[in-house]
Amino acid sequence: xxxxxxxxxxxxxxxxxxxxxxxxxMAVWEYFSPGGNPRVGVLRFExxxxxxxxxxxLGSAFINLAWLGLVGPNLWWAxxxxxxxxxxxxRYV
Amino acid sequence: MDKTWNNKAWFMVLPVLLxxxxxxxxxxxxxxxxxxxxxxxxxxxxxxGTEWYAEMLHSERFHAALLRNLFFSFIIxxxxxxxxxxIALNMPRKGWGVPVCLVLMSLPLLIPWNVVGTIWxxxxxxxxxxxxxxxxxxxxxxxxxxxxxxxWVTVIVMDVWHWTSLVVLLCYxxxxxxxxxxxxxxxxxxxxxxxVFRYIQLPKMNRVLLIAVLLRFMDSFMIYTEPFxxxxxxxxxxxxxxxxDLVKMAVGQFDLGPAAAMSIIYFxxxxxxxxxxxxxxxxxDAER
Numbered sequence: 583x584x585x586x587x588x589x590x591x592x593x594x595x596x597x598x599x600x601x602x603x604x605x606x607x608m609a610v611w612e613y614f615s616p617g618g619n620p621r622v623g624v625l626r627f628e629x630x631x632x633x634x635x636x637x638x639x640l641g642s643a644f645i646n647l648a649w650l651g652l653v654g655p656n657l658w659w660a661x662x663x664x665x666x667x668x669x670x671x672x673r674y675v
Numbered sequence: 676m677d678k679t680w681n682n683k684a685w686f687m688v689l690p691v692l693l694x695x696x697x698x699x700x701x702x703x704x705x706x707x708x709x710x711x712x713x714x715x716x717x718x719x720x721x722x723x724g725t726e727w728y729a730e731m732l733h734s735e736r737f738h739a740a741l742l743r744n745l746f747f748s749f750i751i752x753x754x755x756x757x758x759x760x761x762i763a764l765n766m767p768r769k770g771w772g773v774p775v776c777l778v779l780m781s782l783p784l785l786i787p788w789n790v791v792g793t794i795w796x797x798x799x800x801x802x803x804x805x806x807x808x809x810x811x812x813x814x815x816x817x818x819x820x821x822x823x824x825x826x827w828v829t830v831i832v833m834d835v836w837h838w839t840s841l842v843v844l845l846c847y848x849x850x851x852x853x854x855x856x857x858x859x860x861x862x863x864x865x866x867x868x869x870x871v872f873r874y875i876q877l878p879k880m881n882r883v884l885l886i887a888v889l890l891r892f893m894d895s896f897m898i899y900t901e902p903f904x905x906x907x908x909x910x911x912x913x914x915x916x917x918x919x920d921l922v923k924m925a926v927g928q929f930d931l932g933p934a935a936a937m938s939i940i941y942f943x944x945x946x947x948x949x950x951x952x953x954x955x956x957x958x959x960d961a962e963r
Contacts, residue, residue, distance in 0.1 A: 588701075589708040589720045598704060627958040640950065643943050651732035655725050 601639075608635055623675040634675055638668035703942070709935035716929070727936035737937060739912065740920040741944070744896055747831070747916060751895040754835050756888060759842025764876070766847055777847075780840040788837075792904025795833040799905070819906060823913035826906045830914055833901055838894065842887045849880035885956040889949060896945055917941055 608631065612618065618630030629637070642664035649660035710727055712720040731737050766776045786794075799819050801807040810817040819829040857875045866874070899918035902908070908915035908923070915923075921941065925934035 586718055588705045589712055589714070589718075591708060591711060591720075591722065594704075594708050594711060597707070627954065636950070640943070640947055644947070647728065647732065647940065647943070650725055650729055655729060657725065 604635065604639075608632065625675055629675055631672070634672050637675060638664075638671045641667055641671065706935045706938050709931050710939050711932075713932045723932055727932045728940070730933055731936045731940055736912075736920065737940075740915055740917045743914070744898075744916045747898070748892055748895040750831055751834055751838075752888060752891055754831070755839045755842050755891055756884070758835070759839050759887065760846050760880070760884075762839070762843045763846035763850055763880075764872070766843070768851060777844070780843050780847075783837050783840050784844075786837070788900035789904055791833065791837050792901040795829060795836075795901070796905045799829050821910055823910055826910060826914050829905060830902045833905065834895065834898070837901065838891060842891065845883040845887045846880050849883040850876060853879045881956070881959070885953070888956065889952055892952060893945060893949060896948075 611631065618632055620628050620630050622628050645664045645667060646657055646660045649657060649663070653660075709720075711722065711724055713723045714720050762780075766780075767773055783791075798804045798806045799817075801811050801818055807817060817825055819825040853875060857879075858871065861871050861875060897918055898916055899922065902914050902916060903919055903922075906914045908919045917937075918941075921934055921937055924930050924937065
């Protein structure tokens with residue numbers, strides 16, 4: 583199967599494999615601890631761990647875009663900030 | 676009683692997952708791949724990194740199209756949602772009027788987008804269009820081809836004409852599901868018309884209103900065909916919304932990299948705003 587039209591690169595492949603690994607990890611977590619662990623956090627409404635992953639990924643995308651727009655093209659610090667943000671979301675949201 | 680968790684039910688969504696994978700996920704992955712590369716055709720790509728994203732984030736053209744689109748969506752929601760509720764509240768609940776109203780309301784939704792655009796393009800023309808001619812005869816110097824304000828008014832009125840019916844039908848579905856007992860109880864309590872609306876009808880319409888607001892927001896934020904047919908994005912760039920700008924960039928200029936970066940930013944904005952709408956409205960519903 584020729585996938586050259588999809589214009590794959592290693593960085594984007596690693597990016598999507600990371601997303602896939604996160605989804606598989608969440609599925610395994612759900613299998614061993616079903617129910618999604620719903621709770622009310624700082625946002626004052628109920629979230630499951632799937633919601634928290636969604637908020638983490640979406641927020642991380644905006645953190646990276648904001649860094650790119652306001653600071654510059656070196657996104658390693660933005661990635662670190664995104665990890666801290668995701669830990670915060672999973673801990674407090 | 677403990678809730679039974681049966682994760683095997685997830686296999687039931689597998690066909691949908693496959694369908695979405697082919698229709699949305701794979702194209703989206705391709706767009707991400709394009710957004711970090713440059714191409715001059717022939718299926719040859721050159722690594723560009725985050726260059727196109729940086730270019731888009733600093734692009735005045737993108738900012739202007741985004742602001743126009745947000746403003747357009749805000750106006751559309753501010754008109755179509757209250758108007759849809761108002762019409763639904765006044766539609767008959769029994770008798771021959773019900774099918775007549777439902778058919779009339781469904782008609783605009785059945786017309787393809789490009790036909791709607793063509794209808795309004797001709798309708799608004801000063802030389803042959805009924806609207807344009809009538810306004811001209813009334814002494815109003817209406818010309819959507821040259822005046823940005825007139826172009827905006829035409830595009831907004833066209834969208835209201837095309838899509839308010841969707842809000843009406845959804846609200847009507849919510850309204851007819853309210854049992855008569857609620858109205859009888861309100862009558863016994865001597866509730867005013869406003870109190871009946873505020874405490875019985877509006878809460879019962881909440882879920883369908885959520886769907887209506889989400890659909891109308893996403894649709895209006897992605898609007899392309901109707902304004903493209905009517906105004907072509909003009910006069911100047913006054914009605915160039917994000918999707919029109921995107922097509923100009925991707926197809927007109929063949930700038931696939933910047934267009935892909937713009938698509939991803941555009942997608943993230945829609946995703947974030949839709950999530951906010953959904954969360955706010957579902958939690959408001961849950962609190963009640």
